[in-house]
Amino acid sequence: MSNTFSENDQIRVVSSFTDLIHTNFQGTTNASCWYRNLDGDFKEIVSKLKLKENITEVNNDDLLSLQLSEAGEMARAIILNDLRLLTDLGASPSLNLLKNYERDEELDFISTDVYSFHVDRSPIATDTFLCTYHGAASDILPNEQAVQKILVPEIREKLKALHQGPEEEFETFLNENFFDLHYQPKPNAVPINLKQGHLWRLAVDHPAQQVLPCIHRAPIENDGEYRLLLIC
Structure with missing residues (x-):
């Protein structure tokens, strides 16, 4: 299989949904990719969906109500099948039409929005699944190429000043405010773009x-272009 991810130790490339869900993460591998070259016109679907908010969830009825060309129908069938596969797995996939996410601008020294490199955390064993059908795609980062923001000395000192509580409660403060989920790329770090059409499974932080959980971020959207993203 010729692709741009096969030489990377972080990523396991597979050729089916079954392999995607049954391939165990181990060592430095914390991302699996069902590598696909999808047929169909996903741009047509995006052009006919109605953006109600900056993030608009699209349900099956919304998709089925669209009048599409043959290429658009092919794209719709792929999306509906992906949603069905994940639902049958017991997941709760969401198809989102995205203009942009909300920015975290409350603090000038640390960001906790999805444009910041971060990991997902769950109290139960689960994974993050995502696929970008149209628009800019997410990035992941090898764990050794990033440092937890709360360990950056100048950021940590500012967080301690913000905390203003007992030292023994500081780590709880970091956890409760999700500061510990966010990472800063090291100098010369090289993010890996997940590209369009591939269905990804990313390791999540859980007991x-x-x-290690997979470090990832949402992309800066292309000007004038909506994203169509499946995520759960």
Whole structure:
């Protein structure tokens, strides 16, 4: 299989949904990619959906109500099948038409929005699934190429000043405010773009996880272009 991810130790590339969900993460591998070259006109779907808010959830009825060309119908069938596969797995996939996410501008020294490199956390064993059908795609970053923001000395000192509480409660403060989920790329870090059409499974931070969680971020959207993203 010729692709742009096969030489990377972080990523396991597979050729089916079954392999995607049954491939165990181990070592430095914390991302799996069902590598696909999708047929169909996803741009047509985006052009016919109605953006109600900056993030608009699209349900099956919304998709089925669209009058589409043959290429658009092919794209719709792929999306509906992906949603069905994940739902049958017990996941709760969401298809989102995105203009942009909300920015976190409350603090000038640390950001906790999805445009910041971060990991997902869950109290139960789960994974993050995502696929970008149209628009800019997300990035991931090898764990060794990033440092937790709360460990950056100047950021940590400012967080301590913000906390203004007992030292023994500082770590809880970082956790409760999600500061510990966010990462800063090291100098010369090289993010990996997930590109369009591939269905990804990313490791999440949870008690039973055997590997480091996958560091990822939402992309800056292309001017005048909506994203169509499946995520759960």
